[in-house]
Amino acid sequence: MHGDPGKILRDHGLQVTAQRLAVLRAVSARPHCMADDVAEDVRAEIGAISRQAVYDALGILAEKGLIRRIQPAGSPALYEDRVGDNHHHLICRICSKTVDVDCAVGETPCLRAADAAGYQIDEAEVIYWGTCPECQAAKGSAGK
Ligand SMILES: [Zn+2]
Ligand SMILES: [Zn+2]
Ligand SMILES: [Zn+2]
Numbered sequence: 122m123h124g125d126p127g128k129i130l131r132d133h134g135l136q137v138t139a140q141r142l143a144v145l146r147a148v149s150a151r152p153h154c155m156a157d158d159v160a161e162d163v164r165a166e167i168g169a170i171s172r173q174a175v176y177d178a179l180g181i182l183a184e185k186g187l188i189r190r191i192q193p194a195g196s197p198a199l200y201e202d203r204v205g206d207n208h209h210h211l212i213c214r215i216c217s218k219t220v221d222v223d224c225a226v227g228e229t230p231c232l233r234a235a236d237a238a239g240y241q242i243d244e245a246e247v248i249y250w251g252t253c254p255e256c257q258a259a260k261g262s263a264g265k
Contacts, residue, residue: 133185143167144178145202148188152201153210153219159200191219193248207232207245213253215260222249 126145130137140163147162148154154162160175179200183190191199193212199219207229212219224231224245231245252260 129187133187135181135185135187139167140170140174141178141182143170144175145182145187148179148182148200149202152203152221153191153199154201155197155199157197191246191248193219209245209247209249211249211251211253213256214250215252215256218253218255220253 126142126149127137130141130145135141143163143166144159146166147159151158151162156172156176156179159179160170160172163170163175179188179190182188183200186204188200188202189204191201191210193199193210196212196217203221207224209222209224209231210219211222224247229245231247232242234240234242234245
């Protein structure tokens with residue numbers, strides 16, 4: 122997160138609250154975190170906060186475009202503060218480690234669908250599933 126989080130909230134027309142600030146900071150500190158991780162960090166920072174309040178804050182921040190919500194099939198949603206660049210994700214099927222990967226070469230080619238059917242496209246959600254290097258190494262040694 123670049124700049125003053127309070128200003129970022131105001132710039133997006135959001136009221137600045139301790140909870141929103143803490144949620145924003147938690148997401149920024151831990152890219153691709155789950156809501157439960159965020160709740161844990163927020164509690165450590167500002168004390169008691171309900172799970173619902175954390176979900177609500179994540180929801181409004183995502184809705185206003187301050188954070189991005191990634192919803193991998195069969196996993197909890199992940200949140201990050203790297204927004205607006207249409208980057209994609211690599212997710213390990215074994216340990217769920219998630220890393221950023223830039224859009225395929227060129228200027229966001231995924232946003233140019235072969236046939237957009239008249240839709241105005243602003244985001245392409247691409248998740249590459251596979252096995253991370255650590256898990257590949259662990260697999261290799263387990264087989265021997
Ligand atoms: Zn892995
Ligand atoms: Zn990302
Ligand atoms: Zn792409």
